[in-house]
Amino acid sequence: MAYDYDLFVIGAGSGGVRAARLAAMSGAKVAVAEEHRVGGTCVIRGCVPKKFMVYASEFSQSFKTAEGFGWSPAQSTFDWPTFLAAKDKEIARLSGIYVTNLRNAGADLVHSKARLLDAHTVQVDAQERSYTAGKILIATGGRPWRPTDFAGAKLAITSEEAFHLPELPKRILIAGGGYIAVEFACIFAGLGVETTLVYRGPNILRGFDDHVRAHLTEEMEKRGVTVLLGCQHRSIEKTASGLVSDLGSQHVETDVVMFALGRIPYVEGLGLEAAGVKLADNGAVAVDEYSRTNVENIWAVGDVTNRINLTPVAIREGAAFAETEFYSRPTTFDHEMVASAVFSQPPIGSVGLTEADARHKFGKIDIYLSRFRPMKVTFYGGEERALIKLVVDNATQKVVGCHIVGPDAPEIIQMAAIAMKMGVTKQQWDSTCAVHPTLAEELVTMREPYVPQELGRVA
Ligand SMILES: Cc1cc2nc3c(=O)[nH]c(=O)nc-3n(C[C@H](O)[C@H](O)[C@H](O)COP(=O)(O)OP(=O)(O)OC[C@H]3O[C@@H](n4cnc5c(N)ncnc54)[C@H](O)[C@@H]3O)c2cc1C
Secondary structure: OOOOEEEEEEEEEEEEEHHHHHHHOOOEEEEEEOOOOOOOOHHHHHHHHHHHHHHHHHHHHHHHHHHHHHOOOOOOOOHHHHHHHHHHHHHHHHHHHHHHHHHOOOOEEEEEOOOEEEOEEEHHOOOOOOEEEEEEEOOOOEEEEOOOOOOHHHOEEHHHHHHHOOOOOEEEEEEEOHHHHHHHHHHHHHHOOOEEEEEEOOOOOOOOOOOHHHHHHHHHHHHHOOHHHHHHEEEEEEEEOOOEEEEOOOOEEEEEEEEEEEEEEEOOOOOOOOOOOOOOOOOOOOOOOOEEOOOEEEEEHHHHHHHOOOOOHHHHHHHHHHHHHHOOOOOOOOOOOEEEEOOOEEEEEEEEEEEEHHHHHOOOOEEEEEEEOOOHHHHOOOOOOOOOOEEEEOOOEEEEEEEEEEOOOHHHHHHHHHHOOOEHHHHHHHHHOOOOOOOHHHHHHHOOOOOOOOOOOOO
């Protein structure tokens, strides 16, 4: 049977765009539907605008630091509308590049919500018509999860609205303990907003190494973020002077309440039932290692599959799909040793296993840990501390975990990830000569295993 397209991609985000471009470049007839803006979460309302906000918010600390180096106090104020306009201009430019790249590859772009009518037919709402396709790729990403079970929950915003607040609030409360909550707390605090982070668990950043979690909490508090642990919303009430969050043990009044309570796969209205596509128990599209769903001609990549929800992972899954299906090169993406960053202040870079996970997996492990004031901080008499931790499998001496909190940690971790992906041993790691004077040199100069002491707040 002749189809309208060889491949129809639903969602022009990180994974969908990469798959569509590669497939189209192979000569296949490809269409991509996007209901919002091309570029997806990462470019429009995720990694990229967030990083711009991180950059903007870091200046306040730099101004303070500068005084310790002899600069006169900076008489500078921050103008939120000016920043927003510049940010939106850059996002529009980047989204335009994605559109151009898709067109140059020969893919058709359809600006519409798309949904499956059956395993080979996609309804395109804006055009009030449907297309048939030999293969279909679901790359619809995720969206913020919002609680609805307490009064006033609707008064809160999510990260989506945080990028477009009409004015910078004086006070904000952020509910959540994941990396998005932590990053936004640091952003707003850096921009001079009185910031409270509220998390129901015993410490933030579940899934990260316990030393990292405790260390970052302390560092955030040093920078003025109030971290409230072990409590959560009972209600939010709008009053004449703001929004009052009832957290059980206390009430906190702020101008804005932001939920960063996790993200869920975006499958709503996608017609998965009509096509017979099955979901996993967690609501994600269930796929095998080749990103194939239970329906033979339908695949899914990226956040909608809820494997590792990061842009580079979605891109690699999309690329692996295209390689397999359009270049006859069966390819899977290896989800082991994927490095990640938290753009908190100070930032985190992390790759491999946490101490707890490594202990569980290998039994006997060696820990190397260093906690110190970076050179720049000691110069001006600051209190900020960096943390570097290596987790080593005792039997093989392979470095199986590397965790850094401190300046440039996200940049450093990328290189550590290369060595660890290659199976580097602690001896090989240490035989690498240091680069001096840097923070990273500490990585290759930790000779003595760490003797555990009482940790701070850990889960
Ligand atoms: C605030 C925030 C910060 C983040 N920071 C980072 C970071 O620093 N580093 C990192 O690696 N990752 C980060 N992420 C995660 C990253 O953005 C995602 O992992 C990545 O965008 C996933 O790509 P994707 O292709 O799966 O989906 P998306 O990029 O979400 O793209 C899906 C697209 O599909 C469209 N769509 C959905 N349904 C339909 C439909 N039915 N019809 C048509 N179109 C549809 C959506 O509009 C969207 O454009 C962040 C996410 C958020 C929210």
